[in-house]
Amino acid sequence: MLVSLVGIGTIFLFNDPTPLLLAPGPDLDWPLGLFGAAAGLWAALRIGRLPNVRRQTLGRISLIVMIPLLLGYGMANAGSRLQEAFAFRQGTTMEQVVVKVLTTDRREGRKFPRKRYHTATVANPLQPGNFEIDIDAATFGRIEPAGTCARIMIERVPSGAARLIRPLDWNVACPGASGPAQA
Known part of the structure; x- marks a missing residue:
C-alpha cells in the first residue's frame, strides 16, 4: 500500500x-x-x-x-x-511563437469567497490541438476569442520536446494578417 x-x-x-x-x-x-x-x-x-x-x-x-x-x-x-x-535538463533553446486565441473562459471557484479563474485557449503551434493559459482579469477583458493573437515564449530541447514558458504579448499581428489584431 x-x-x-x-x-x-x-x-x-x-x-x-x-x-x-x-x-x-x-x-x-x-x-x-x-x-x-x-x-x-x-x-x-x-x-x-x-x-x-x-x-x-x-x-x-x-x-x-x-x-x-x-x-x-x-x-x-x-x-x-x-x-x-x-x-528539459539538457541544453534548451528559447523562441517566440505567435499563436491564435481560440476561446476565453471565466469560471468561479466553489469555496467561499468565490475566486474567479480566467483562461484563454490557444492553438498549439507545434502539433494539432490546443492548450489553456491562465490569465488575469485585465487581460481577459482586453482579448477577443478568434480575433486576437498572442506571442508566447516556448522552450525546446534537441529531442524535439517543447513547453510553454510564458505569454509575452496579447495584441500582436496574426500570421497572414496585414496589421495588429484589435483587442
Whole structure:
C-alpha cells in the first residue's frame, strides 16, 4: 500500500504548471502502467496472504483491485514526469511563437469567497490541438476569442520536446494578417 501511495504522491511532487506543447519521446505510459499494475497485483497477493488479512474477504478483494490500479496509474504518471524533467535538463533553446486565441473562459471557484479563474485557449503551434493559459482579469477583458493573437515564449530541447514558458504579448499581428489584431 505504501508503494502505491508513493506512486500517486509523485503526481504532486513532479507537477509542472507549464503546459507541455510537444511531449518527449518515446511514450512509456503503457509499459510503465502495465509494469505498475503487475507489481501492484503481486504486492496485493502477497499482502492478502498475511494472517489478519486472510480472514477478510472484502479487504482482500479491494486490495487486489485498488493496489494495481493505483500503482499502474502512479508509475505511468511518474514515468512521464521524470521523462519530461530529464528531457528539459539538457541544453534548451528559447523562441517566440505567435499563436491564435481560440476561446476565453471565466469560471468561479466553489469555496467561499468565490475566486474567479480566467483562461484563454490557444492553438498549439507545434502539433494539432490546443492548450489553456491562465490569465488575469485585465487581460481577459482586453482579448477577443478568434480575433486576437498572442506571442508566447516556448522552450525546446534537441529531442524535439517543447513547453510553454510564458505569454509575452496579447495584441500582436496574426500570421497572414496585414496589421495588429484589435483587442
